[in-house]
Amino acid sequence: MFHELTKQKLKEAGLKMTGQRKTILAVLEKIHHFHPSVSSIHGEARKELPSLSLSTVYATIEELRQRGLLQLLGFDGAESRCETRPGDHVHLVCKGCGEILDYPIPISIDREYIARHQGFVITGNRLEYYGLCKECCERQAEASRGAAYVAPNAATTP
Numbered sequence: 001m002f003h004e005l006t007k008q009k010l011k012e013a014g015l016k017m018t019g020q021r022k023t024i025l026a027v028l029e030k031i032h033h034f035h036p037s038v039s040s041i042h043g044e045a046r047k048e049l050p051s052l053s054l055s056t057v058y059a060t061i062e063e064l065r066q067r068g069l070l071q072l073l074g075f076d077g078a079e080s081r082c083e084t085r086p087g088d089h090v091h092l093v094c095k096g097c098g099e100i101l102d103y104p105i106p107i108s109i110d111r112e113y114i115a116r117h118q119g120f121v122i123t124g125n126r127l128e129y130y131g132l133c134k135e136c137c138e139r140q141a142e143a144s145r146g147a148a149y150v151a152p153n154a155a156t157t158p
Contacts, residue, residue: 006069023049024060035081035100091128096136
């Protein structure tokens with residue numbers, strides 16, 4: 001879905017669908033649920049297109065961001081991650097391994113009502129909860145019965 005919509009939007013913007021863009025879009029379609037970093041997109045794309053440069057991936061991601069087709073999620077001290085999922089959801093950010101999980105917002109928030117009553121122009125939103133994912137909680141519980149807990153890939157929090 002993301003891949004087809006993005007190809008259409010790029011075509012409407014007058015951009016050619018190069019082999020490099022096709023490869024990058026295919027990777028995004030495949031691993032988008034992991035909220036990949038640009039370097040992880042580059043690593044996956046190079047499996048299909050070994051000559052692909054990191055700067056080309058950055059440029060393509062920036063084109064997609066400028067056209068509203070994805071967002072870059074910045075985190076203090078960590079590489080930005082790509083968000084391709086439209087719509088309201090919460091990010092559950094694991095401070096142990098750095099995984100970012102999506103969770104649907106269980107209630108409806110009327111942004112138009114809020115904006116109208118506050119005289120505020122809303123340009124975006126982002127909701128995150130920080131903690132430990134299930135796997136890191138299990139590792140921590142095991143560690144508490146034995147050796148000290150060491151996060152597999154400690155992430156920083158904003």
